[in-house]
Amino acid sequence: MDYLLWVCSLIVPVVLAVEETLMDSRWATTELAWTTFPESGWEEVSGYDDSMSPIRTYQVCNVRQPNQNNWLRTDFIPRRGVLRVYVELKFSVRDCASIPNIPGSCKETFNLFYYESEGDTATDTSPLWRENPYVKVDTIAPDESFSLLEAGRINTKVRSFGPLSKAGFYLAFQDLGACMSLISVRVFFKKCSTTIANFAVFPETATGAEATSLVIASGGLCDQRHGDSTQCQACIPGTFKSKFGEGSCAPCPSNSRTSARGASICPCQNGFYRADSDPPDSACTTIPSAPRNVISSVNETSLSLEWDEPEDTGGRSDLVYNVVCKKCLRDRSPCTRCDDNVDIAPRRLGLRQRKVVVRNLQAHTRYSFEVQAVNGVSGKIPTSPSYSTVNITTNQAAPSAVPTVHLMRSTSDTLSLSWLPPEKPNGVILDYEIKYHERGQAMSHTVTAQHSSAKVEGLRAATPYVVQVRARTVAGYGRYSNPMDFSTSLHSDPQKSVQDQLPLIIGSASAGLVVIVALVVIAVVCLKKQRSGSELEYTEKLQQYISPGVKVYIDPFTYEDPNDAIHEFAKEIDISCVKIEEVIGAGEFGEVCRGRLKQAGRREMVVAIKTLKAGYTERQRRDFLAEASIMGQFDHPNVIRLEGVLTRSCPVLIITEFMENGALDSFLRLNDGRFTMTQLVGMLRGIAAGMKYLSDMNYVHRDLAARNILVNSNLVCKVSDFGLSRFLDDTSADPTYTSSLGGKIPIRWTAPEAIAFRKFTSASDVWSYGIVMWEVVSYGESPYWDMSNQDVMTAVEQDYRLPPPMDCPMVLHQLMLECWMKERNLRPKFSRIVSTLDKLLRNAASLKVVTSTYSGDLLRLGGTLPGHNRKSPDSSQEIVRQQMSQTLPIRV
Structure with missing residues (x-):
C-alpha cells in the first residue's frame, strides 16, 4: 500500500476545521452531581434556558461571608487521544455594587483549573482542593454583570489548554466570593475533517498541542479507500463510503445528500440532524411534533395530566417528555415558573411514560402546563421543544387534618380541649367540629367551636371518651384528627361551686353600675332621637365644634341601626353588575377577590371585592360593613375609593377600586x-x-x-x-x-x-x-x-x-x-x-x-x-x- 503525507493545519485554507464535543452539560437529563467543596458552597439547581428548555446549573452566592474558597469539580472526561481541548463557559455574575451592605470581599470573577489523571480516581478529598496539584487555566471575568432587578446577563467565554498526556482530566471551578451562576460547560476539541484530493484520502485528524501546530497524517491511494476497490474511482455524487478499506460506495441515508465526489459522509438536509452518538452512516432525523390530546383532571389542589404520543416522532426511538409548570397570577402578567414545592410525579424531566400527577398546588390559582416532546436531536435546534399547553384553575380545597388534640383540663362532666389549626387550611377556617363518644359505644355526638379550643359538657363521670376534631371552610369539612382517648374525673371540681356562684357574685357587684348604664343609655337615646328627627340639625351641632366649611366624619357606631349608616354612606350595587374572577388574598372577615364591575351608563372597571365568610354572626356583619361606612365618607385621590356594597346578596360584598401593585x-x-x-x-x-x-x-x-x-x-x-x-x-x-x-x-x-x-x-x-x-x-x-x-x-x-x-x-x-x-x-x-x-x-x-x-x-x-x-x-x-x-x- 502506498501512502501520502498530509499536513493538517487550521491555517490551510482548503482544510476545514470542525469541532467535536467531549462533554456538554446542557444535554444532561438527570442531576450532574459534580463534586463540591465545601458543602455550603456551590449548589446544583434545575433551571431553564432562554428557550425554556430544562438544564442543570450550579450557583453560589456567599458574598456576605468573608474568606470564601468554594470548589466545584466535573466528572472524569476521557481525552480520546487529543492534545489540546477547549472549554466553553456560559455564566452570569451579579454586580457587587447592586448588593446592599456587603463587605469589600465581594468578587465578580472565578478561576478555571484542570487536573490530569490516568483514570477516574478522584474522591471528595483527593486531589487536595488547592492550586497545586490543579493547574490554573485562567481567571474568568464577565463582560457584563447584572443587578437584582435586571434579567441575568449571560456571558460566554472560551479557554483552551494543553498539551495533554494522560488518559483524561477533570475541570475545576474556584469561587472566592462571587454571586454567580454557572449555566453550562462544554468541552470540545478541533480537528481537520476528512479530505479527499486527487484520488487520495486523508482521515480526520485532531489538531496539535497548539491551534496552529502542524500535524503529519498518513493518507492512501483511492484503490483501498473510497470507491470500488477494483476501480480507481471516487464515489459519485449521491453516494458515500464512511470507512476505509474493502467495500463499495453506498447511497446516502434517508434525509441526507451530497453533491461532492468521494464523500465519506452525507450531510443532513435542512431540518434534519444526526445526534452526537449517531454513526455517520445513519439516517438523518428531526425533532418530534407536539404531544397530542393532553387531558387534565383537577381535584382540588392536585392535577393529573395524560397525553398521547406525537403524530411524528421525528424518525427516532429515543423519545422522552418534559413537563413544565407555570403559575399565572394576573391576566396581563406573564406566567412564572412554579415553586420547588410543587411535586410532579414520577418526575419533571426525561419521562418515558405519558402520565404525571401534580400535587401541592395553591387553591383558586390559575396554572399553565407545557408537555414537551424531546428526542436525541432536539438539542440541535436553538428554538424551544415542541409542546402542547393546557391551562387549569385549581379548586377551593378542604382543609387538611387537624393535628393532635390536647386535653387541657377535665372534671366529672366536662373535657376542656385545644388543638392547632390545620397545617394547610386552604382558606379561612369557619369553625371546627368536635366528635366524641364513649369508648366502646357506637353512637357519637358532635359540637362546634369558632376557635381552636372547646369545652365538651354533659359527660358521665369517670368515663373514657374518644375525641376527634375537624375544620371547615367554604369548601367543606377536612379530615378528622386521629382518635384520642380522654377520661372525665371521678369527683366534681371543687372550684365548680364557686364558678356556679360567680354569675350571682358578678351580678351583685355590678348592680351598682345599672344606674350609671341607664343614664348613659338615656343620653344616647336622646341623641339618637335628635338625629333621627333631623339629620341636618345633628350635623349642624357637630359643625359647631369644627372649622366652618370642613366636612366632618361621622362614626357609624353611633347609629342605633348600623344598616342606616351603610345606606347613608355606601351605594347598594346590584349583584348582576359584579363578576368575581380570581381570589387574590384573605382578609379578617373572608376572602379578597379581583373582579369586574359594570354598571349602566359607566365603563366596565376592574375592582377589588371583599367577601364576608359564610356562617357569620350579626356582629361580624356589622363590623364588616362598618369599614364600608367609613370609606364611603372619604373622597380623596390618596384614600382608597369605595365603589359600593352588596348587603342583599350572599355573601355580603364590599367593592373598592383595584390597586394593581398591591x-x-x-x-x-x-x-x-x-x-x-x-x-x-x-x-x-x-x-x-x-x-x-x-x-x-x-x-x-x-x-x-x-x-x-x-x-x-x-x-x-x-x-x-x-x-x-x-x-x-x-x-x-x-x-x-x-x-x-x-x-x-x-x-x-x-x-x-x-x-x-x-x-x-x-x-x-x-x-x-x-x-x-x-x-x-x-x-x-x-x-x-x-x-x-x-x-x-x-x-x-x-x-x-x-x-x-x-x-x-x-x-x-x-x-x-x-x-x-x-x-x-x-x-x-x-x-x-x-x-x-x-x-x-x-x-x-x-x-x-x-x-x-x-x-x-x-x-x-x-x-x-x-x-x-x-x-x-x-x-x-x-x-x-x-x-x-x-x-x-x-x-x-
Missing part, C-alpha cells in the same frame, strides 16, 4: 433599588396628603403602616384598611381616641403615648407616618429589624430612634426624627409634612445630601447627630429643628 411594603421589597429618590418622595407626599385629608376631617387611623398603603399601576399611593380607625372627638382642646378594650396594638408603628395610655391622636398618626417614611426609603425593610416588641418599647422610651436607611437623604431622616418627638405637641402636622415634601420635590438638589450614619444600630437622640457635637437629651429636639431649618426654609 400593598406598599411588599411592592417595595419586590422592586428593591429600582426607583429614584424623587419617586420615593413622591410616594411619601401622596401618603401625607391622604393623611392630611383624614386629619382635617377629625379622623385618626391608628394603624398607619406601609402594609396598609395600596399602590396602583401609576405608583399612586392610597391610604386603606380602616379596621382600627376611629372618629376623634374634637369637642375638647386635646382631641384623642382612647381605646378601653385592650385590643392589639402594632407596637413598631405606634407612638409611646398610644402604647402606654391608649391615647390616639393625629399626632400619633404622625409618629406612624415617620415609620412609614423609614419603610419606604429602606424599600420595605422591617422597622427595628428582629428586635422584640418589648425591646422596641424600652429603646423608644430611652430616646433611641431608627437610624437613616442606606442612601437616605439627610433632610428625610431629619423629618422622620421630628415625627418621632417624644412630646406629641412638638411633632409636625400633616399639613406641614405635605408642604415640606413639596419643597423637596421642587428642590431635588437637597435630596442628594446623604447621611453617613450606619443603619445597623439605633440612634440615640441624646447622642451625636450628623454635623453636631454631643448634646444632652433635653437639647436633642432642638438639634433636629436646627437641622431642618438649615436645610429647608420651613417653620419648626
Whole structure:
C-alpha cells in the first residue's frame, strides 16, 4: 500500500476545521452531581434556558461571608487521544455594587483549573482542593454583570489548554466570593475533517498541542479507500463510503445528500440532524411534533395530566417528555415558573411514560402546563421543544387534618380541649367540629367551636371518651384528627361551686353600675332621637365644634341601626353588575377577590371585592360593613375609593377600586433599588396628603403602616384598611381616641403615648407616618429589624430612634426624627409634612445630601447627630429643628 503525507493545519485554507464535543452539560437529563467543596458552597439547581428548555446549573452566592474558597469539580472526561481541548463557559455574575451592605470581599470573577489523571480516581478529598496539584487555566471575568432587578446577563467565554498526556482530566471551578451562576460547560476539541484530493484520502485528524501546530497524517491511494476497490474511482455524487478499506460506495441515508465526489459522509438536509452518538452512516432525523390530546383532571389542589404520543416522532426511538409548570397570577402578567414545592410525579424531566400527577398546588390559582416532546436531536435546534399547553384553575380545597388534640383540663362532666389549626387550611377556617363518644359505644355526638379550643359538657363521670376534631371552610369539612382517648374525673371540681356562684357574685357587684348604664343609655337615646328627627340639625351641632366649611366624619357606631349608616354612606350595587374572577388574598372577615364591575351608563372597571365568610354572626356583619361606612365618607385621590356594597346578596360584598401593585411594603421589597429618590418622595407626599385629608376631617387611623398603603399601576399611593380607625372627638382642646378594650396594638408603628395610655391622636398618626417614611426609603425593610416588641418599647422610651436607611437623604431622616418627638405637641402636622415634601420635590438638589450614619444600630437622640457635637437629651429636639431649618426654609 502506498501512502501520502498530509499536513493538517487550521491555517490551510482548503482544510476545514470542525469541532467535536467531549462533554456538554446542557444535554444532561438527570442531576450532574459534580463534586463540591465545601458543602455550603456551590449548589446544583434545575433551571431553564432562554428557550425554556430544562438544564442543570450550579450557583453560589456567599458574598456576605468573608474568606470564601468554594470548589466545584466535573466528572472524569476521557481525552480520546487529543492534545489540546477547549472549554466553553456560559455564566452570569451579579454586580457587587447592586448588593446592599456587603463587605469589600465581594468578587465578580472565578478561576478555571484542570487536573490530569490516568483514570477516574478522584474522591471528595483527593486531589487536595488547592492550586497545586490543579493547574490554573485562567481567571474568568464577565463582560457584563447584572443587578437584582435586571434579567441575568449571560456571558460566554472560551479557554483552551494543553498539551495533554494522560488518559483524561477533570475541570475545576474556584469561587472566592462571587454571586454567580454557572449555566453550562462544554468541552470540545478541533480537528481537520476528512479530505479527499486527487484520488487520495486523508482521515480526520485532531489538531496539535497548539491551534496552529502542524500535524503529519498518513493518507492512501483511492484503490483501498473510497470507491470500488477494483476501480480507481471516487464515489459519485449521491453516494458515500464512511470507512476505509474493502467495500463499495453506498447511497446516502434517508434525509441526507451530497453533491461532492468521494464523500465519506452525507450531510443532513435542512431540518434534519444526526445526534452526537449517531454513526455517520445513519439516517438523518428531526425533532418530534407536539404531544397530542393532553387531558387534565383537577381535584382540588392536585392535577393529573395524560397525553398521547406525537403524530411524528421525528424518525427516532429515543423519545422522552418534559413537563413544565407555570403559575399565572394576573391576566396581563406573564406566567412564572412554579415553586420547588410543587411535586410532579414520577418526575419533571426525561419521562418515558405519558402520565404525571401534580400535587401541592395553591387553591383558586390559575396554572399553565407545557408537555414537551424531546428526542436525541432536539438539542440541535436553538428554538424551544415542541409542546402542547393546557391551562387549569385549581379548586377551593378542604382543609387538611387537624393535628393532635390536647386535653387541657377535665372534671366529672366536662373535657376542656385545644388543638392547632390545620397545617394547610386552604382558606379561612369557619369553625371546627368536635366528635366524641364513649369508648366502646357506637353512637357519637358532635359540637362546634369558632376557635381552636372547646369545652365538651354533659359527660358521665369517670368515663373514657374518644375525641376527634375537624375544620371547615367554604369548601367543606377536612379530615378528622386521629382518635384520642380522654377520661372525665371521678369527683366534681371543687372550684365548680364557686364558678356556679360567680354569675350571682358578678351580678351583685355590678348592680351598682345599672344606674350609671341607664343614664348613659338615656343620653344616647336622646341623641339618637335628635338625629333621627333631623339629620341636618345633628350635623349642624357637630359643625359647631369644627372649622366652618370642613366636612366632618361621622362614626357609624353611633347609629342605633348600623344598616342606616351603610345606606347613608355606601351605594347598594346590584349583584348582576359584579363578576368575581380570581381570589387574590384573605382578609379578617373572608376572602379578597379581583373582579369586574359594570354598571349602566359607566365603563366596565376592574375592582377589588371583599367577601364576608359564610356562617357569620350579626356582629361580624356589622363590623364588616362598618369599614364600608367609613370609606364611603372619604373622597380623596390618596384614600382608597369605595365603589359600593352588596348587603342583599350572599355573601355580603364590599367593592373598592383595584390597586394593581398591591400593598406598599411588599411592592417595595419586590422592586428593591429600582426607583429614584424623587419617586420615593413622591410616594411619601401622596401618603401625607391622604393623611392630611383624614386629619382635617377629625379622623385618626391608628394603624398607619406601609402594609396598609395600596399602590396602583401609576405608583399612586392610597391610604386603606380602616379596621382600627376611629372618629376623634374634637369637642375638647386635646382631641384623642382612647381605646378601653385592650385590643392589639402594632407596637413598631405606634407612638409611646398610644402604647402606654391608649391615647390616639393625629399626632400619633404622625409618629406612624415617620415609620412609614423609614419603610419606604429602606424599600420595605422591617422597622427595628428582629428586635422584640418589648425591646422596641424600652429603646423608644430611652430616646433611641431608627437610624437613616442606606442612601437616605439627610433632610428625610431629619423629618422622620421630628415625627418621632417624644412630646406629641412638638411633632409636625400633616399639613406641614405635605408642604415640606413639596419643597423637596421642587428642590431635588437637597435630596442628594446623604447621611453617613450606619443603619445597623439605633440612634440615640441624646447622642451625636450628623454635623453636631454631643448634646444632652433635653437639647436633642432642638438639634433636629436646627437641622431642618438649615436645610429647608420651613417653620419648626
